Amino acid sequence: MAVVTGASSGIGEQVARALAREGAQVALLARRAQRLQDIRASIEADGGRAAAFPVDVTDAHALQETATQVARTLGPAGIVVNNAGIMLPTPLAELRAADWSRQTELNVGAINNTVLAFGGQLGEAAAAFGVADLVNTASIAGKTLFPTYSAYAASKAYVIHLGRNLRAELGPKQVRVTTVEPGIVDTELQSHIPSEESRSRLASTREQIEWLTPDDVAGVVTYAVSLPPRVNLAEISVLPTRQTV
Numbered sequence: 001m002a003v004v005t006g007a008s009s010g011i012g013e014q015v016a017r018a019l020a021r022e023g024a025q026v027a028l029l030a031r032r033a034q035r036l037q038d039i040r041a042s043i044e045a046d047g048g049r050a051a052a053f054p055v056d057v058t059d060a061h062a063l064q065e066t067a068t069q070v071a072r073t074l075g076p077a078g079i080v081v082n083n084a085g086i087m088l089p090t091p092l093a094e095l096r097a098a099d100w101s102r103q104t105e106l107n108v109g110a111i112n113n114t115v116l117a118f119g120g121q122l123g124e125a126a127a128a129f130g131v132a133d134l135v136n137t138a139s140i141a142g143k144t145l146f147p148t149y150s151a152y153a154a155s156k157a158y159v160i161h162l163g164r165n166l167r168a169e170l171g172p173k174q175v176r177v178t179t180v181e182p183g184i185v186d187t188e189l190q191s192h193i194p195s196e197e198s199r200s201r202l203a204s205t206r207e208q209i210e211w212l213t214p215d216d217v218a219g220v221v222t223y224a225v226s227l228p229p230r231v232n233l234a235e236i237s238v239l240p241t242r243q244t245v
Helices: 010-021 033-045 060-074 097-129 150-173 188-192 196-207 214-226
Strands: 002-005 025-030 049-054 079-082 132-137 175-182 235-238
Touching: 002 010, 002 097, 010 025, 010 033, 010 049, 010 079, 010 214, 025 033, 025 060, 033 049, 049 060, 060 097, 079 097, 097 132, 097 150, 097 175, 132 150, 132 214, 150 175, 150 235, 175 214, 214 235
Parallel strands: 002 025, 002 079, 025 049, 079 132, 132 175, 175 235
Antiparallel strands: none
């Protein structure tokens, strides 16, 4: 059974669909209840199995209750794709404190909440089936420099280093930890950027670079979790071919 956070759009939605196509029963977690129900119905219409669990993953208590409900309904999670996140440019010259805080709350806090809520289930699944997978979505921004994206880049650097340390702890228990670090992906994230100038600057890169699609990243995730239990792709940078920074 697989759990996907941020499953109502973008990478999370396509990862959920891809895992369902591979035979996994998928628990869809996000805030938008109707959107989750629509995706669940679409997955089932295609022959897959899915269940919707509306929840705000920044609410640790609510997420823990949802994790308990997921285990009671579907069994312990053997795959957790920790994907919920947001990208908001935060240039210091026009600092929006709420944007800075929101990225920390979601890109760091929700990642932590998900690990705490589902970590025990992953251990149970690994003991029962010989392997379990925790996949965290970071960004190439966590490894390089993107002016005006300081808070976002720092939050994704946190995810990368968290994954390295969790792997050291969980790997001996046969729980594989994979950190996926995409470059530019065509998702809803761009529409959340409040600054028209920032959106325009980002959009202009389409003239030089063919962006990734969420399906591209989903294919990488499904490949990583399908490998033999002895194999762990610990960190995967997924970039558009022409993106060099």
